[in-house]
Amino acid sequence: MLPDMKPLYATGNELLVPPEFKYSIKWGFPDRSLRILYKGDLVTVFEDIVSADDGQVSAIITSDDGTTLFTGETTGVINVWRLRTEPRRDKRRPAHATLALRSRLYCHSDQITCMAHSKDYRILASGSKDNSVVIWDLNTLQYMHRLEGHMQSISCVAIHNVTGKAALYLF
Template sequence: CAGVSHDGRIVVTGAEDGLVCVWRVSKDGPRGTRRLRLEKALCAHTAKVTCLRVSQPYMMIASGSDDCTVIIWDLSSLSFVRQLPDFPVPISAIYINDLTGEIATAAGTVLAVWSINGDCLAVANTSQLPSDSVLSVTGSTSSDWLETSWYVTGHQSGAVK
């Protein structure tokens, strides 16, 4: 899995061995060829990284793994910030709301929303069918006309909720 910063200067990749690698994108030569330079490999996961998200406004990276953990990293110092409480199943999707800093995580059929400080704000079971896992999650980035954030999930069955 991979994520890119809004300005396109940072690429973050997740690996089979649990590493989260942060790459700096630079332009070289007269043609402006883009090159990736490894900034740092971040270690905390013990299994494959399944999803990640980069948030430049909140200067954080969130990574999810088959080890049933979500790790929050500082994008400035490239260091560990916190681990969210363990999940019962592997993490399948992560979304960071760049307006509020809220972090949405999907594990199996469960969608959870966390504050930037790691406090659980909401938990919802998105399906009655255990096999209908959440594969993706996104949400509102503007609340000019809404007082609350909303999230959309894509499921194994093809359903969008």
């Protein structure tokens, strides 16, 4: 909830973009597009954002300030995007959003199921159906460490912002 205590709602395959939560991102469409909305109104459709012809976006998170977008794919690739949003200042002009690809991260061999990041530790943790979690350095966008040996797919990962420890849930 925001400081003004109004509840916020998102549908399945929709992420509200911080810090003001006026923008949202939807995914999972047959055309494999990402759609950005401003206060529920469609602003932009981004096509051809996946790394392979058979890929689909399977997980999304943003940085706390909403300027970096991480998209995980069914192919195991993670895309790191620069997200820029410009709200409607003049009622005659529509809101605007742009995406610029910063990097593609390769390490997983199956679908990305979940991601978490820590602003304080500058790391991203990605969970996958390949039963592993990969820790990425957000300063260099490089692989740091792989946690393997889990008996099931990783369905949730979280990072404690005080200790930097990762918690996993297997489903």
